[in-house]
Amino acid sequence: MRILLFGDFSGIHKNLQEGLQELGYQSTLVSSGDGYKNLPSDISFSYDASKVFGHIYGRLKPFVFLPIFKGYDIVQLISPYYLRYKYFPASFYYYLLRKFNKKFFTAAAGMDPYFWRYGRLKMKYGPFDDFLKYDLNQKFCKFQLPDEFIFNEKIVSFSNGIIADCYEYGLSYEGHPNYKGYIPLPVNISKIKYQDNVPGKKLKIFHGLTRYGYKGTRHVEKAFEILSAKYPNQLDLKIDGRMPQNEYLKLVRDSNIVIDQTNSYGLGINGVSALAMGKIVLGGSEPEDLKAIGVENSPVINIIPNHKSIVNAIESLLIRKKEIQRIGYESRKYTEKVHSHLIVAKKYLSIWNSN
Structure with a gap:
């Protein structure tokens, strides 16, 4: 079985990859390093965001590598928002990953519109208000926009399954026909x-x-x-x-x-x-x-x-x-x-x- 782990947050996919490899499965990790964390990967999508050309290169790089992202038995996307860049056709790119490979799964491994729309209503407390006030310094965030929810829904709907890596994200997707459950975070x-x-x-x-x-x-x-x-x-x-x-x-x-x-x-x-x-x-x-x-x-x-x-x-x-x-x-x-x-x-x- 060949497995493509697409994107990484806080080393979740890196630790999962190491587990898969020890079990004898071939797996490839694609990542941008998750910012200042500088996480390792097999294929890097990182770029110099301080330069105009860096942004252009960052948008082109996924398509340069697309021909080798074919024929995998499993592709797992770390989040619909991994490549949700301005001027980048993320939904089309994910559709191609789905088309060129046998199975396509989406991990609920970070904030997304489902978390903001459904998780926020179901949780007795959460990070929402303080995130807006202290991290964004604004009263509204993109995850609350209707267009972003449509984008989120489009990706998870053409997935073979949605797998949450924490209870709150799983709670947000409960009732979705593609939600397959919550698996605890892996560490090596x-x-x-x-x-x-x-x-x-x-x-x-x-x-x-x-x-x-x-x-x-x-x-x-x-x-x-x-x-x-x-x-x-x-x-x-x-x-x-x-x-x-x-x-x-x-x-x-x-x-x-x-x-x-x-x-x-x-x-x-x-x-x-x-x-x-x-x-x-x-x-x-x-x-x-x-x-x-x-x-x-x-x-x-x-x-x-x-x-x-x-x-x-x-x-x-x-x-x-x-x-x-x-x-x-x-x-x-x-x-x-x-x-x-x-x-x-x-x-x-x-x-x-x-x-």
């Missing part, structure tokens, strides 16, 4: 070294800064302000980010506790990677997400978009400081059980083969 366990999480004099707590509003960083900042005043000799608090993935992971390795995000029902890929290292992770661990995954409990400490939930969680860990090493070990075991790239790859293969 063999590449992430576990180390015992032994606290020093101070608990080291880290929050990665990517999308300030979307991730709920303002709640973390407020919590850190309170905690630093109350526990100056017991806590080492750090917020940093917008750096290549390898540099980010170095900061995670030096921490005892990682705060992933406050606006999500489950973890993002960075939170899962922190779990695999043996870190205590604060983030999404809502009952709805755990039920969808098929587990009864998780070592992840659930937080909501409220600074008090973060303060309470950290204060509890200060009291239970002797338990941190044990919880860190449970974090690793949970990742091996739920997020192993091999286990996740088998779940994708099951859906691809049966649809």
Whole structure:
């Protein structure tokens, strides 16, 4: 079986590819590097956006490579918005990928109009308002436009299936005839070294800064302000980010506790990677997400978009400081059980083969 993984966000497809390859499947990854993260791929669509010619080249490059994107058994698109550029015929390009290959699947792996139209109505909380206010500094975004919903619907409707990589995105597509289910995020366990999480004099707590509003960083900042005043000799608090993935992971390795995000029902890929290292992770661990995954409990400490939930969680860990090493070990075991790239790859293969 030949598999083309088209596009990548936060290394989701890269980790999936490594799982597929270890299982003996031939797979090719096409990616633009996901911006400053500089993610690796087999074929790169990256270009220099600071130059006019770079933009032109960026629009032409996918068509230059199109002749070799033929004859695959499976093509999986990371999101309809991977190549949704101005002056680029994305829907036509995806149609050609569908036409030239046996099966075409779309991953629900990022914000899209379905998430904004349906997910927003179904979720008890989410990133929508803070994303508009802090990340875009506006009251409206393109995902709310009718034309964008039509584009989104067109792509997922000619797909053989839609596969969500988080609970919220899956919730957004529930009821769509092509929705095939939610598969947890994959991480390559063999590449992430576990180390015992032994606290020093101070608990080291880290929050990665990517999308300030979307991730709920303002709640973390407020919590850190309170905690630093109350526990100056017991806590080492750090917020940093917008750096290549390898540099980010170095900061995670030096921490005892990682705060992933406050606006999500489950973890993002960075939170899962922190779990695999043996870190205590604060983030999404809502009952709805755990039920969808098929587990009864998780070592992840659930937080909501409220600074008090973060303060309470950290204060509890200060009291239970002797338990941190044990919880860190449970974090690793949970990742091996739920997020192993091999286990996740088998779940994708099951859906691809049966649809």
